Every structure is written in structure tokens, then in C-alpha cells.
Amino acid sequence: GDSVTQMEGPVTLSEEAFLTINCTYTATGYPSLFWYVQYPGEGLQLLLKATKADDKGSNKGFEATYRKETTSFHLEKGSVQVSDSAVYFCAPGVGSRLTFGEGTQLTVNP
Amino acid sequence: GAVVSQHPSRVICKSGTSVKIECRSLDFQATTMFWYRQFPKQSLMLMATSNEGSKATYEQGVEKDKFLINHASLTLSTLTVTSAHPEDSSFYICSAPGQGSYNEQFFGPGTRLTVL
Numbered sequence: 594g595d596s597v598t599q600m601e602g603p604v605t606l607s608e609e610a611f612l613t614i615n616c617t618y619t620a621t622g623y624p625s626l627f628w629y630v631q632y633p634g635e636g637l638q639l640l641l642k643a644t645k646a647d648d649k650g651s652n653k654g655f656e657a658t659y660r661k662e663t664t665s666f667h668l669e670k671g672s673v674q675v676s677d678s679a680v681y682f683c684a685p686g687v688g689s690r691l692t693f694g695e696g697t698q699l700t701v702n703p
Numbered sequence: 704g705a706v707v708s709q710h711p712s713r714v715i716c717k718s719g720t721s722v723k724i725e726c727r728s729l730d731f732q733a734t735t736m737f738w739y740r741q742f743p744k745q746s747l748m749l750m751a752t753s754n755e756g757s758k759a760t761y762e763q764g765v766e767k768d769k770f771l772i773n774h775a776s777l778t779l780s781t782l783t784v785t786s787a788h789p790e791d792s793s794f795y796i797c798s799a800p801g802q803g804s805y806n807e808q809f810f811g812p813g814t815r816l817t818v819l
Contacts, residue, residue: 627807629810636709636813637796639807689737689800690737691737691749692749693746693747694746695746
């Protein structure tokens with residue numbers, strides 16, 4: 594079946610630091626790739642997505658590139674803010690079905 | 704973007720009682736909805752796929768008699784936890800796919816169930 598391996602957390606950074614959260618996946622078919630974010634006490638929100646190889650998804654300063662050859666979709670941000678503190682989930686999707694990684698807890702300190 | 708609501712946001716019940724959780728797509732129709740369970744500091748586990756007008760499809764290991772799903776209309780799916788026990792305490796989340804071709808899911812805010 595489909596699976597996702599996501600960088601273990603928790604991750605603690607200082608404000609303005611560089612962020613990378615690694616994600617690799619296995620999937621049947623040709624998945625679309627998503628990063629979802631869950632802020633404290635809230636539901637999941639789509640952060641960014643990429644639908645085919647070499648596509649780069651971006652939103653709110655976050656970026657991730659669909660790497661088919663390495664089956665990866667690493668999340669990056671050049672300068673994190675305190676407000677980025679949340680849990681981040683990598684999720685490949687085939688059809689309407691998503692497979693979630695374990696989630697990475699990010700805490701950004703001022 | 705599309706909005707999915709859940710009700711109630713949190714519920715506390717006694718062991719042995721049944722609890723119903725509603726999931727609604729507010730501004731779009733959803734022939735399919737998904738129900739997830741999230742344990743503290745863990746990932747989302749897909750429990751079942753709710754299909755409008757037909758039976759739900761349950762994931763392996765999920766008791767269909769325990770977690771009853773009814774998708775009565777194109778905007779409403781309900782999850783009923785029957786004869787709840789403390790081990791059923793969890794965060795239950797629903798989602799519905801968007802209208803586009805990119806498989807984007809829109810998630811409800813979740814329901815915190817605590818069984819005493």
C-alpha cells in the first residue's frame with residue numbers, strides 16, 4: 594500500500610531560521626502531493642500542492658518540489674516566523690484518497 | 704475555498720452510550736466524504752469512506768458495527784460511535800474532496816470525543 598516517511602519531530606527553531614522537513618513516499622499510480630498544516634486547536638489546512646513531476650508548490654513562503662526520481666516532496670522555508678508553529682503533514686494522494694505522514698511538530702521561538 | 708463543518712466540536716459521554724458526529728459540506732456537494740481518527744501527537748488514520756446513497760467502505764481493522772456511517776445527502780455525512788468506551792476517545796476528523804482535478808481535500812475542524 595501507499596506510505597509516507599516524514600522527518601521526525603519535534604523541530605524547534607529560532608525565528609528567521611531556515612526550515613526543511615523531509616518527506617518521501619511510495620504510491621501506486623501517479624500521485625498528487627500535498628502538504629497540510631494543523632495549527633494548535635484547528636483542523637487541517639492545505640498549505641501547498643504539486644500535481645506532476647518537477648512542479649513546485651508554494652504558499653506563505655513555503656515551497657516544495659515534486660521529485661519523481663527520488664519520490665520526495667521536501668518542505669522548505671527560508672525564514673520561519675513564530676506564527677509558523679504548527680504540525681505539518683505530508684500526504685500523497687491518488688484519486689480522492691490521501692495517505693498521511695506521521696506529522697512533524699514545528700515550534701518557532703522568538 | 705470550500706468549507707466543511709463538523710458538529711459538535713467536542714463531546715463528553717458516558718461509557719456505553721452512542722454519539723453522533725455530523726460532517727457538512729457548506730458550499731459544495733460531496734458524493735464522497737472521508738472519516739479519520741487522530742490520536743494525540745500522531746497522524747490521521749483513515750477509518751472509512753462515506754458514499755452518498757450507498758454503503759460506506761471501511762478500512763481494514765475498523766469495526767463497521769461500532770462506527771456507523773450514514774451519507775444521507777450530498778452535503779451531510781454522519782459518524783455514530785455506538786456503545787462508546789474510553790478507548791474510543793479520540794479526535795475525529797472528516798474531509799470532502801474538492802471539485803477540481805487535483806484531489807484536494809477540505810477538512811472539517813474535528814470533533815474531540817471523550818468517553819468517561
